[in-house]
Amino acid sequence: MIFGKLLPQDGNFFELFNEHGKYIAEGARAFLAMIQYYDTPDLREKYAGEVDANEHAADKVTTEVNRLLHRTFITPIDREQIHSLINAMDDIIDLMQDSCEVMALYDVQRVNEDVRRLGEISLKCCERVQHAVTLLPRLNQAEVTEAALKTCEEIDRLESDADRVMRSAMSRLFREEQDTRELIKMKAIYEHLETISDRCEDVANLIEGIVLENS
Template structure:
């Protein structure tokens, strides 16, 4: 048991860090929803979605900054300081890559959205929803078993995203003759697959924290 764990018995319930984690993960879900919606509307309607994604990514970045400021000001924390930093940073990384995928679609003027792109945004949305559940579950140290199951689901989705990505890239090289299009689609797919990887990173941090403090 760490010194920080001992202090937890004598201090009020955390009112600083968990609200920030929950705010970040809730915004992450909205970002993932917006990205999934963006790839399912006509190209002429996408700009508003892309702008919203940009705003949400900036919001999550600000929450990350605020969390790190709180970390520098507070001696007592709900769990290890390095884990707090790792968790908020991991959430921020997911947002960065989903925003990156949207930015590439916008910058490269990707008009035709493939089934693989839609599938990856759907997988990322489901993963972000599970991250939000995991963050809420983390507030109770007795939720270790439930957290483990949530994290296992996220990890399975990451493996699913890898399969979708590999097949999509293979299909592009097999069927696409325009080099520009190959580059465009591979860049978008890579950003979406990386977002899925980062969801797994969040899952790993959540599970590590749960194991440490259960």
């Protein structure tokens, strides 16, 4: 008993997950705003900067979670689940930052409706990820377990929507775009945007596993 009291226990992992989820959702809102105002360079730069700021803030949370793992003997859920979840969450916002950089590096001058639609789906996925993470501390409640699994299913459906949008966009791109350079640019952008929802699905799968194991 005395030995147990001397060992660091629990930590604040759930609070850190919530904080990271907040940065993901805020980054996604800024990312969509950047797409919506892409034709206005000042606003485009402003919102891209907000994505970058949220990515840096999320990185600090990821570092803190991994540091805390080394200092905490007893964790609220499996250590590997904590490590996998925080790094999978970090991949989401990293991809949003990468997408901003790719659009800038490729000197994209305009975005189309397919890009906007993929941005909207990305935001919905990210908001669902944030919501699912907030439920983790209360998995001992049956209604919370059900809500978490339902949210994971919603993310899966959104990821399927993103797949369909990207396939349609790619088909249209290869049929209609005559400029090879523009085709290469847009193909890369579509792939980046669709991968954001893929990473959200990865997080949903991890959360689903945590829910089933701990409920």
